[in-house]
Amino acid sequence: MALKKVKGNFERMFDKNLSDLVRGIRNNKDNEAKYIAQCMEEIKVELRQDNIAVKANAVAKLTYLQMLGYDISWSIFNIIEVMSSNKFTYKRIGYLAASQSFHADSELLMLTTNMIRKDLNAQNQYEAGLALSGLSCFISHDLARDLANDIMTLMSSTKPYLRMKAVLMMYKVFLRYPEALRPAFPKLKEKLEDPDPGVQSAAVNVVCELARKNPKNYLSLAPVFFKLMTTSTNNWMLIKIIKLFGALTPLEPRLGKKLIEPLTNLIHSTSAMSLLYECINTVIAVLISISSGMPGHAASVQLCVQKLRILIEDSDQNLKYLGLLAMSRILKSHPKSVQAHKDLVLACLDDKDESIRLRALGLLYGMVSKKNLMEIVKKLMLHMERAEGTLYRDELLSRMVEICAQNNYQHVSDFEWYVTVLAELTEMETSAKHGSLIASQLLEVGARVSGVRLFAARECASIVRAAATGAPGPATREVLYAAAYVLSEYTT
Structure with missing residues (x-):
């Protein structure tokens, strides 16, 4: 018997391990499919062996092949066998394979319930942690229901490692089995004040994710989160908490007024750009929600605008974009604060x-006034002259017309100037669509403003003469119809 065992072990020495498989695939690039098919047959033979080490080796190779896109759903029972091994090294291989290939609707998952429960209650914290990590990838409704209490128990473990993993795992349980949320909520709330920062961060993360769906249910936790916001130095956790407050503030205006001071302090003190942006975003949301108290917070608005200027001036393109995005939100309620930074x-x-x-360009639309309209349009036209790409040039033209025509031309004090702008735009290279836009503006201005009609007729005459002496572009051809109408109607 011993001789037979030794012989079996000797034969196993020549089995391919994972490194051999990877090396073989690289060496058979021209014949990869055939080589992998051969390996699959060898793996199926290995999975029929009684030796758990051989099975674990086979499952490790299957896991790699699954990452390459090969179906290994046929091996689910063999993976469960490796998961149930008493040896941690093999158990880890099994859970890795399960996390990649098992799905919540896998029929054989019911076979894993007792095995996973046993692992969750293991003395070795890393075995329990392994079970939690793997389970998070393939938990089903039935597994969530049957194992919720075991996971909840681990939330009170003496080991921070397990408490943290259990708290995070409960979020997956809530998604699959929402009925678990009510009994687990007191413990989840308790973990927000856990002495271990990792557990605390995990609890904050879970609550914040839950609150995204229904913030109202978590309004009672505002005092706990306020305490965390004013005492924590963990930037990642602060970002989560501040985002949560942004969602809670519209539900409770009194909360917004209390948040202004600590958020302003964070804006003054933090050097982390991501945290700075979230603070500014939330301050803006707070000021919008407490609109009646806005005049008393002018200093906060100015501070936000000044800090956003730093973001916009940063060389990081993402920060610059976010800065402009936040600036556009302030513009809606405090246009004068933003106009100073045109x-x-x-x-x-x-x-x-x-x-x-x-x-x-979108920001400029809201920054225009009677005083700066001409200056802004002049600069936009200079940009249009040197802009590359038809799409961007067309966008510039559209924005210029929108800026001038907004609210029934409320910012245009000199319509002769505006007609001149329209004539100059006609000469620039744009599409026929925007020729129609210029034409409609010429007709509308002529109809609305009697004092500019004669001047418009002279400008239109220049457009017609220019078109007669050369081949008109797509935009000019569209404008010619409007120019002819203006000439016929308003020439004396």
């Missing part, structure tokens, strides 16, 4: 990133 926004029109240029 030069910065205009400078963004030279950015190499088109999304930043378009975001800056």
Whole structure:
């Protein structure tokens, strides 16, 4: 018997391990499918062996092949066998394979309930942690229901490692089995004040994710989160908490007024750009929700705008975009605070990133006044002359017309100037669609403003003469119809 065992072990020495499989695939690039098919047959033979080490080796190779896109659903029973091994090294291989290949609707998952429960209650914390990590990837409704109490018990473990994993795992349980949330809520709330920062962060993460669906249910936790916000130095956790407060503030206006001071302190003190952005975002949301108290918070608005300027001036394109995005939110409620920074926004029109240029264009629409309209349009026209790409040029033209025509031309004090702008735009290279836009503006201005009609007729005559001496572009051809109408109606 011993001789037979030795012989079996000797034969197993020549089995391919995972490194051999990877090396073989690399060496058979021209014949990869055939080589892998051969390996699959060898693996199936290995899985029929009684030796758990051989099975674990086979499952490790299957896991790699699954990552390459091969179906290994046929081996679910063999994977469960390896998962149930008493040896941690093999158990880990089994759970890894299960986390990648098992699905919540796998029929054989019911076979794992007692095995996973045993692992969750293991003396070795790493075995329990392994079970929690694997289970999070394939938990089903039935597993969540049957194992909820075991996971909940681990939330009170003496080991922070297990408490943290159990808290995070409960979120997956709630998704599959919502009935577990009510009995687990007191413990979850308790973990928000856990002495271990990792457990505390995990609890904050779970509550914040839950609150995204229904913030109202977590309004009672505001005092706990307020305490965490004013005492924690963990930037990641602060970002989560501040986002949560942004969702809670519309539900409780009194909360918003209390948040202004600590958020302002964080804006002053933090050097982390991600945290700074979230603080500014939440301050804006708070000020919008407590609109009646806005006049008393002018200093907070100015601080946010000044800090956003730092983001927009940063070389990081993502920060620049986020800064412009937040600035547009402030613009809606405090236009004067933002208008003072129009030069910065205009400078963004030279950015190499088109999304930043378009975001800056959107901001300019709300920054226009009677005093600065001509200046802004002049700079936009200069940008249009040197802009590359028809799409961006067309966008510039559309924005210029929108800026001038907004609210029935409330910012246009000189309509002769505006007609001149329309005539100049006609000469620029744009599409026929925007030729129609210019034409409609010429007709509308002529119909609305009697004092500009004669001047408009002279400008239209120039457009017609220019078209007669050369081949008109797509935009000019569209404008010619409007120019002819203006000439016929308003020439004396």
